[in-house]
Amino acid sequence: MTLQSKLDAFKAAFEAGKPPYNVPQSVIDTMHRATAELIASGAAQHALKAGDHLPAFTLFDPEGNTVSSADLLAHGPLVISFYRGVWCPYCNMELQALQETLPQFEALGAKLVAISPQNPVNSRKSVRQNNLTFPILSDPQNRVALDFGLRFEMPDYLIELYTSLKNDLPAFNGDSSWTLPMPGRFVVGQDGVILYAEVNPDYTRRPEPEDMLPALRLATSRAAA
Numbered sequence: 001m002t003l004q005s006k007l008d009a010f011k012a013a014f015e016a017g018k019p020p021y022n023v024p025q026s027v028i029d030t031m032h033r034a035t036a037e038l039i040a041s042g043a044a045q046h047a048l049k050a051g052d053h054l055p056a057f058t059l060f061d062p063e064g065n066t067v068s069s070a071d072l073l074a075h076g077p078l079v080i081s082f083y084r085g086v087w088c089p090y091c092n093m094e095l096q097a098l099q100e101t102l103p104q105f106e107a108l109g110a111k112l113v114a115i116s117p118q119n120p121v122n123s124r125k126s127v128r129q130n131n132l133t134f135p136i137l138s139d140p141q142n143r144v145a146l147d148f149g150l151r152f153e154m155p156d157y158l159i160e161l162y163t164s165l166k167n168d169l170p171a172f173n174g175d176s177s178w179t180l181p182m183p184g185r186f187v188v189g190q191d192g193v194i195l196y197a198e199v200n201p202d203y204t205r206r207p208e209p210e211d212m213l214p215a216l217r218l219a220t221s222r223a224a225a
Contacts, residue, residue, distance in 0.1 A: 003097040003208050007090055011204050014089075027161065034158045038201040044182060047149035047199040050215075054078075054188045055147035059115065059137035062123040067113070067137055069188075076109035077195075077219035078188040079212060082150055082181040083116040083136060084203065085172050086126040091183070094206045095130045101209035102134060108216040109223075110187075117142045117181065119174040140174070145181035150199065154178045187215040190223050 001009075014021055015028050048055075058068040072078050081098060084091045098112060105112050112134040116123060123136040142151040154162070154169075159178050162169060170176045183203055187196035196215035198207045 003094060003206055006093055006097075007204055007206060010089060010093065027165070030157060030161045034155060035202050035204075037155070038152060038182070041152075041201075043149075043152055044199045044201045047182070047184060047197065048186070048194055049197050050194050052194050052197075054186075054192045054194060055144070057115075057144045057147070059139060059144065060120065061135040061137055062120045062127060064120065067135065069192075072111050072113065073188065073190050073192065075111060076223070077111075077190060077216055078186075079105055079110055079112040079216070080184075080186040080188065081112070081114045082145055082148070082184040083114040083118075083126070084180055084183065085116055085118040085169075086122045086129070087167055087172060088203070090203055090206065092126070092130055094183070095126065095132060097206075098209050099130065099132050099134070104210070104213060105216060108213070108220050110216050110219070113137055115139045115144055115181075117145070117173045117175065117179070119172065122172055139181075141177050142179045142181055145179075145184075148181075148184060148186075150181040150184050151179050152182060154180060185212065187212050187219065189219040195219055 056069050061067050102112055114136040116136050117139050120138055126136055139145055145151040169178055182199055182201050184199040185207055186194055189195050195218055196212050
């Protein structure tokens with residue numbers, strides 16, 4: 001199955017109110033409203049695109065080690081996935097799909113990192129539960145996500161819904177701002193130029209990991225030239 005087919009199957013079961021979630025239709029309607037409003041806002045159009053330069057960043061991995069974009073690019077091209085958090089089943093399925101494709105990235109000399117607003121404790125949980133061998137970097141208050149044009153503020157009615165579902169983002173993130181990144185995927189060449197960018201304000205839609213392979217091959221050929 002493709003990643004999107006897995007996401008579609010999960011969404012159909014979730015929205016049908018099947019266990020273990022058993023959510024009422026009012027919850028589904030509120031989520032649909034929030035997604036529709038984010039799409040209508042045009043926020044995704046302001047995200048970084050192919051041809052833009054990567055904003056330099058230095059973040060911490062779950063073990064407290066410093067990881068910089070400069071160090072990552074020194075070894076080859078870079079794949080970046082913005083990850084909302086361990087609480088998001090769609091995001092976890094995406095990380096699992098990226099993990100499955102990681103050998104193909106590495107064969108092209110690329111590094112893969114996820115960037116998330118969640119705190120290191122939850123990132124360690126994500127790594128463990130999804131059997132990841134690539135790091136999740138902590139982005140407090142979505143500052144790097146803002147540089148990429150991905151950060152958005154959650155509307156009050158969505159905060160109320162998350163709170164009622166005990167999906168306490170301030171606790172997950174160690175940050176009271178109630179902001180999230182739109183899911184985004186980027187391929188960056190060693191010169192810091194973005195070669196592939198995919199951003200979708202609908203968190204249930206994700207590109208296939210294999211979609212990035214042509215950009216990675218281009219990055220590798222440019223580095224070898």
